[in-house]
Ligand code: ADP
């Protein structure tokens with residue numbers, strides 16, 4: 001247990017039992033409590049709203065809210081932004097050179113549209129030298145659908161004349177069994193990044209557990225709030241480690257209870273607003289895939305055509 005977790009018990013009005021409830025509900029840090037609303041906290045932890053308000057106020061004082069920084073510091077960090085090759089020139093140029101570090105790139109699309117293939121490809125290419133389009137780093141994969149395949153990595157590494165054994169040894173994979181576990185693994189990733197130079201963090205899929213667990217209209221606010229926190233954790237990881245954050249999101253087959261439109265990615269505005277780059281993938285003829293860039297802060301909306309074959313992702 002971290003010091004921060006221990007601290008929860010010291011909040012006024014929080015005894016061991018409430019602290020346990022907080023942890024079970026996913027509030028493992030001061031920050032997570034500080035940004036919560038009294039009503040949500042009261043409901044989830046079965047405490048009065050007045051107590052919840054006090055707890056939140058105290059957590060705000062204890063949490064490291066972060067501060068303002070001057071433009072030159074922000075610029076210094078921006079100058080370090082790296083671009084990761086996807087092994088497709090067309091996709092790289094769609095992305096202004098490759099997937100950016102310090103940003104979240106979201107890929108959404110139907111089952112089989114190639115999201116996991118691109119993730120595997122990047123897990124290999126990130127290990128290449130910077131002069132070759134890589135970031136010379138390790139990768140963490142949070143696998144929620146049990147679709148990570150080392151055999152596929154070997155194929156892709158061989159195709160790039162890389163030592164596949166070494167490539168596999170720099171991929172750190174964990175399976176997430178539910179959304180709560182997934183969020184804990186994102187926190188654990190920070191520790192791993194102290195030991196290894198992690199330049200890519202993949203969450204494949206970001207939303208499947210959330211979608212399965214939070215069903216029905218009444219659960220939506222809670223789901224969005226958790227997803228929001230998770231996304232911000234990921235973004236922070238990207239900033240701290242100057243790494244690429246790559247997440248996948250499935251298009252709902254059934255209409256979403258909230259958004260209705262079956263072609264909309266789940267997670268709605270929360271995922272959409274936190275992801276810096278959104279890519280919509282769809283299948284085309286002959287193993288081709290069409291990738292459309294949507295909502296980028298500094299790049300035009302456009303499309304690229306890629307292929308998925310034994311070697312991996314190519315033009
Ligand atoms: P999703 O978007 O659901 O994550 P995937 O990335 O898993 O989809 O894409 C699966 C598709 O990738 C398969 O249907 C197949 O077309 C292609 N694919 C997977 N492995 C290979 C391979 N070794 N050689 C060629 N194509 C492959």
Ligand code: MG
Nearest residue numbers: 115116147204
């Ligand atoms: Mg997949």
